[in-house]
Amino acid sequence: MTTDRRVLVHPDRATLAGSVAARFVTKLIDLIDDEGEAHVVLTGGSVGIEVLAAIAHSPARDSIDWDAVHLWWGDERWLPRGDADRNETQARTALIDHIAIPAENVHPFPASDEGLELDAAAEAYAAELARFGRDGAEHPRFAIMFLGVGPDGHIASLFPERPGPLVSDRTVIAVHDSPKPPAGRLSLTVPVIRATERVWLVLAGADKAPALGLALAEADPASVPAAAALGTKRTVFFVDTEAAADVPESLRTPPSYWTGAMETHDWMPSSWEPSDYRRS
Structure with a gap:
């Protein structure tokens, strides 16, 4: 597994969201062209949803063959379907409702009003994951x-000093004692994260700087779950200047931006190197 972590620093969160969105569109087009399909895991949080909204507003959005895309979530709050605080609801409003993706290609976590207990909901999502595994994969x-990365270093709903970051025998866990409301949540586990080809962590704000610094210093994942986030091909932290306060200069990579055939927006600076852009 790669231990290569890159940090792309952006001047502000609006530029950050636009840059990640543009990079995502280009990468997804390439992946579908190469593989025929692409499975993508979405996140919640304010910056994560801003990225999805920027994808929805991208003039290249419809260049993606959404029939070939499957959308999943890294975690979810145990709330009724359609609740405004569900990651799924926010993602639908920001992106999914604006793209021509088949309903069967969208795989939200179960909701609290669908007749399942939390632990059974975790098992149900694990079964849905397994249904799309290749050659018996889970x-x-x-x-x-x-x-996203919380100020405490959590990723998905894997929180510091809780059992979640250490679970290795399941793909999905039920969280009953989340330190952030609601107490009940569902989350993918570290083995699933570390089996992903490209892990893109998106964070902004000075309150995220300590967690980012500890993650890059390879702190104990039990205390800083973000330190466990590694992709098999690439791991990229997309951050703004405030979040990058504790990042050594040696780990910073100048960001690149798409301007190509796309309409130029105020969040798109004019520098772009195709080789840098596509490799992420």
Whole structure:
């Protein structure tokens, strides 16, 4: 497994969201062209949803063959279907409702009003993952996984000093004692994250700087779950300047931006190197 972590620093969160969105569109087009399909894991959080909204507003959005894309989630709050605080609801509003993706290609976690207990819901999502695994695998081959990072270093709903980051025998866990409300949550586990080809962590704000610094320093994942986030091909932290306060200069990579045939927006600076852009 690669231990290569790159940090792309952007001047502000709007530029960050637009840059990640443009990179995602280009990478997804390439992946579908090469593989015929792509399984993608979405995240919640304010910056994660801003990225999805930027994808929806991209003039290249419809260049993606959405019939070939499957969308999943890294975690979810145990709330009724359609609740405004569900990651699924926010993702639908920001992106999914605006693209021509088949309903059967969207794989949300179960909701609290669907007749399942939390532990049974975790088992149900694990079964759904396994349904799309190749050659008996427990989950699909995820091409891209978006993750947010909390100020405490949590990713998905894997929180510090809780059992979640250490679970290795399941693909999905039920979280009964989340330190952030609601207490009940569902989450993918570290083995699924580390089996993903490209892990893209997106974070902004000065409150995220300590967690980012500890993750890059390879802290104990039990205390800083973000330190466990590694992709099999690439791991990229997309951050703004405030979040990058504790990042050594040696780990920073100048970001690249798509301007190509796309309409130029105020979040798209004019520098772009195709070789840099596509490799992520």
